[in-house]
Amino acid sequence: MSALNPRRPRRSTRTAKRQRGIAAIEFAFVFILLFIALYGVVTFGAIFYTQQAISRAAEEGARAAMLMPQPPTQGNVCQAVSGSLARSLAVPSSTCTSSTPGLISILLAACPGEPSCAVVTVTYRYKDNPILPLVSLFDTSWVPDQLRSSATVALKAS
Template sequence: MSAASIRLRTRTTAFGRQRGVAAIEFAFVFIFLFLVMYGLVTFGSIFYTQQAVSRAAEDGARAAMLLPQPPDQESVRQVVLDSLARSLVVPISFNTDTASRKNWLSSNVTVAPCSAVPGATTCVVTVTYLYKNNRILPSVSLLDTSWVPDQLQGSATAALKTS
């Protein structure tokens, strides 16, 4: 055997031992990158839902401020539901039209509008969204999802007109 054929055989054997290493490295890196991306997207969806709930509470407080005093509870609740119906927090299966979105929201969102106390100077509207039952993204079994909140709550205060 010549020296060239021994070098070629050694090189081929070394490449044969390295076969599949790139696939294993890719699998480890892919799992890590997937978990990081999933965590970021999940956090973003929770953040978006929290912002939508807070905006709905603000819209309800603004409506309570502009309505005749004392504000009508059902009118404030409808303004909150209208605000949430314009956001992306409703599941796709109930997202066919505005009426179905509002119907779903009325059964999954709690709205505590301001109490109708005569002579009150402020009004607090609180909106509670049950996020645990209505997640935008499904949970992944590899992750501990104890950091995902069970519910999201937003509240807003408005100064009422004094007569």
């Protein structure tokens, strides 16, 4: 028994040396698990934010199509969508070229069977330009290849 604490036996120096690095090893295991959980939550949040930005851009394009002189043009709708995407700070704005599909594609189409209706569809290839880099050590099969949103609007009668 120790003279300082009569209930507690004194540890030998041999036992203390064996216990020296156990806290660092435990921290390493816990840190890895916490990092994986935090990375998953932040990545999901980034995808969710990007989807919201794409949806808002499609709505802005549809609103612009409604307010423009009829019939709306692809270029004018594309400018409205690009402006909305530029304000999101997460999604790069599109170049509004319809010749080659790039990172973002914008499609203005008439509603089937409705002449006074337009659909604006914005597609963003997320796997080609994610907000956060995808770590190859983790399973990223749940990350979508592309995010898509559509907005439908009734056009003013000419």
